[in-house]
Amino acid sequence: MAELTYRQAVAAGIAQEMDRDPLVVFIGEDIGAAGGVFKTTEGLFERFGPERIRDTPISEQAIVGAVMGAAMTGLRPIGELMFSDFFAVAWDMVANQIAKTRYMTDGQVSLPLVLRTANGGGLRFGAQHSQSVESWAMAIPGLKVVAPSTPADMLGLMAAAIRDPDPVIVCEHKALFAVKGEVPDGEHVVPLGQARIARPGSDCTIVALAAMVPRALEAAERLAAEAGISAEVIDLRTLIPLDARTILDSLARTGRLFTVEENPRVLGWGAEIVSIAADEGFDSLDAPLVRITAPQVPLASAAVLEDLAMPSVERIAATVRRRLDEAR
Amino acid sequence: MAELTYRQAVAAGIAQEMDRDPLVVFIGEDIGAAGGVFKTTEGLFERFGPERIRDTPISEQAIVGAVMGAAMTGLRPIGELMFSDFFAVAWDMVANQIAKTRYMTDGQVSLPLVLRTANGGGLRFGAQHSQSVESWAMAIPGLKVVAPSTPADMLGLMAAAIRDPDPVIVCEHKALFAVKGEVPDGEHVVPLGQARIARPGSDCTIVALAAMVPRALEAAERLAAEAGISAEVIDLRTLIPLDARTILDSLARTGRLFTVEENPRVLGWGAEIVSIAADEGFDSLDAPLVRITAPQVPLASAAVLEDLAMPSVERIAATVRRRLDEAR
């Protein structure tokens, strides 16, 4: 077992797959000699050279379009969008072209491609550089969406995304880049579509993603220590394909479900989880289904305001405790 | 009372407001002498002239950006995006600029603007010209979203949207353009944020939007006639601001909630409604919360497939009936 940062795991995952398959190529802004603005691609240029690792102009539509065109003609390209907010600039390419082409052509076109991006808040970058856009992608049929919370999952899900025959959006959480963790030796691949029970529990289920996973875990520890509440924490890992089974099974055991979402409230991924649970898990429900989210405003840059917006350990723990009390 | 088509109500709403306020201007592709590709803007060019009604190049980012720049400097501009799918091309302008600027500048900038667009399926136009994108906009803090189902609401909500001091997305449903209906004489304005109980009922609540409203109403008639089920149908009319109160009140009376959504399932607007109901309406729930949606695929162009994808009167009625039976 090696210890890697989440940041290093990004490059390690890409390198593992580029070593394995010469058809894997990678383009983006400042990803080459510069190693990426978050240093997530350091060493790749030196190792794989300018034919496989290419810097682009600031042309997100061209980056995503080129990745699509390359994927439909035999390559397995990876494109970087430096910040996930910039998906908006290329949204037609992502949502109208990449997501729909296989279906529209009745399977003639395959798009084995990855779009990877620095997602999420917490770095005081303000409203145009801090969004959680995984829910935008989740809503579009034809896109798979991955958002790992640990270095091991980062590496393994990156590998799976690159191997996947369909388009995968990889959301790398900015606030996790410095986090360290053990990563298995040798080839490591984590299958898409499997949630992970990060902490077993029996009183309630807390579903979280990416940077909210460590917060949910810490909240669960506090709930155990301070209120004797046993919270099960599920790390979703992949939004599409969605491991609804793991959530529903957990709910069947606990009877109470919370989602912890960094995104503004309306139509964050938790809404879909809740809408599944409110139908298929109805008989298990002992209490209201509760979403813990950011308020429905853009993310402010001031530390005080940003911290207030994103679900904190305190807010998660307090909300779960209050709602469990109410339900008793 | 005059009878107008939904299509005519669009132009009538714009004309009413342009007559009233010389700061209202309107730009888009082929909207001028040509009267719009859906003929929704016929007569406006003749009436208000080339300074106020301007054709643009095929440059959606420029259209939306120009509308924003004009709004922040004293005009009340309207921009047309010919098909709602094209929001994707200008999504940065909509989601990152227009939606966030007032908040980011702490209220220094006001954006009294309208983006109007032909939304939705049913015309065999295929996956890139048939999407329901109201849920994309609903998810972004800072955008108001309107989707009328009748000519009277089209006119009145268009007027309210133009008068509103904040950005409003007006989704005009393509499949409703030919529908006729009574429109009140004189100035007509329908406030944003008020749902309409389109049909009172006591056994269940069906929440629908735009082209799904007439289908939900017809399904409700059938349920009454064929199964003695009394369904209340709510026409949401506005997604943001959302009239959650009307829905929760109805749910409190009926105990059963269905949403009818034209969009693919995942993170359609119904997910947010359900997530509100599953929390705040929990004590009212007599049965699972059920979403009736399109499947999670792009919309096919073949009539058979498109009709199968969109919730039909039959599917709505059958689903409600089956789920009510199960819950008994």
Add this chain to the structure above:
Amino acid sequence: MAGELSVSRDARLAMYRTMVECRTFEERAQQLFFEGLVRGTTHLGNGQEAVAAGFAGAMRADDYTFCTYRGHNHTLARGVPMAPIFAELFGRGSGLMGGKGGSMHLTSVEHGAMGSYAIVGAHLPIAVGAAWSAQYRKSGQVAVCFFGDGATNIGAFHEALNLAAVWRVPAVFVCENNQYMEYTAIGSVTAVERPAADRAAAYGLEAIVVDGNDVRAVHEVARTAIDAARAGDGPALIEALTYRHGGHSRADPGKYRPDAEVQAWLARDPIPAERARLLAEGVREAELARIEAEATAAVAAAEAIARDGPEPDPATLETELWSDGGSAWRN
């Protein structure tokens, strides 16, 4: 300029045949739209056949075509059979894409017809990607990307041309300047007179304008540009001046165009012009008549097959979103 590169008699006849097939197909498609058999929308290429035929005649079988919703000509020109195209227009299960795409999205990867794209400008960056892939794989393939005059004002055009030029990918961009967007004249919303050619220098490219109603002139610039791209000399941007005979789409009668303008362009119809030239070169009338009759017969036969095609199997609604053939998004 035409005639500098040698073109065989057979190649000329083949291009003539392509033009006639396209025209015959489109005229029938329009009738069938009015009869209600073609659903949704169609954007016909009548009048613009010389561009499709001249380029297709200069392409290798494994080259890539990227085109727009106005893509019937380009799809036919690559040799895609008519019956599945008609069936696709009818929304049949036997359609080229099983009824999932429709008129605006004709695709036949097997023929190098890499798709018809309905969002203006979107396919330009995608074509850059295909050309980059060919460059990386050293396959010698070229990507040819057709688009309208209106597409030159959208951002994707700019990004694609710049990236193609910087990476020197084997891509040929062809602007079919038919003078109009939907109902608005391109000149009224464009800062320069030649929407594509006058922008070529912005990407370090040569300004190339060709008479898009002269199949031989088109063929010549096509060969030059495609051969250069294949040889590694980078991309080209070509503006072909042409005109659509009908309206923009569906039932549009195109009344926003001055009568005299329409008449002048109809008089320059590429098909009679090429026919006259072939006759003058000694091709027998009967040979041309045979080509025309064969086209008519082929269209009729294709229509009949398509009419007999089944409606889509409802089960296909949820197939082929993913490579496993299905569309499951959850367990």
Add this chain to the structure above:
Amino acid sequence: MAGELSVSRDARLAMYRTMVECRTFEERAQQLFFEGLVRGTTHLGNGQEAVAAGFAGAMRADDYTFCTYRGHNHTLARGVPMAPIFAELFGRGSGLMGGKGGSMHLTSVEHGAMGSYAIVGAHLPIAVGAAWSAQYRKSGQVAVCFFGDGATNIGAFHEALNLAAVWRVPAVFVCENNQYMEYTAIGSVTAVERPAADRAAAYGLEAIVVDGNDVRAVHEVARTAIDAARAGDGPALIEALTYRHGGHSRADPGKYRPDAEVQAWLARDPIPAERARLLAEGVREAELARIEAEATAAVAAAEAIARDGPEPDPATLETELWSDGGSAWRN
């Protein structure tokens, strides 16, 4: 070229003062970033002050400035006070936008500073809209829009320039070509040598290149272009050649740039150059020293005020999404 339009001694000193204030402010901002007081990110304008000062000196009080995340210079140059800017960088409630925007989004509508935009290229179409609004309202205002060399390759640039030219709106587009995007040289990803000027013809505009480190040369092209725009002669596109002294943002040391290149540009620092010129023209050393001392004092005073500013009131988290001051999305 400089000197053809008359510029008063006062105006020259005012522009010098602007440059010195910007430089002094930015140097302090950088230190405060390293001290952790400035949070998140900052993109400094050191080295590029002549562009901001030369243009601001040519603008009317009610003209509009649109700029990028590298927008401190442009915001200061329009007369926005330093204390609320510092406070915004510190994330204080007393910040220019109450802490909601941060360094990348400085805005002061009251001063015509219509916003700093953090998505490359996005503000160009917005500036077109402001200019269109001025044209419609016949207000005589001009919108001046600053952006980097890297922005010339994004789609919004193309759409904005074309629309501005077609509508002949009073907008002046200023590319500050500082030779680099973040860490990548603009030349390596651009098809032409002058990323803005070589594209001007694509919009029917004149190619204008100016020494962006010469405040007088900048001022002259600025006046010419702004006056023409105000007179109804339509937009202009100006490429100002310049260099950022430091890295792209935050702690970036800018090591990707060759030493000799950095040294050559540092030697062409716009501030000492203008200082020498002023002295040569007879301005007394003491007068310049006083301006410099005042700038230092102003920055120190502003910093002190900003340091004393309160943290944002938590209640403001949910204010000012809508014009009613709140952010309610439901009842």
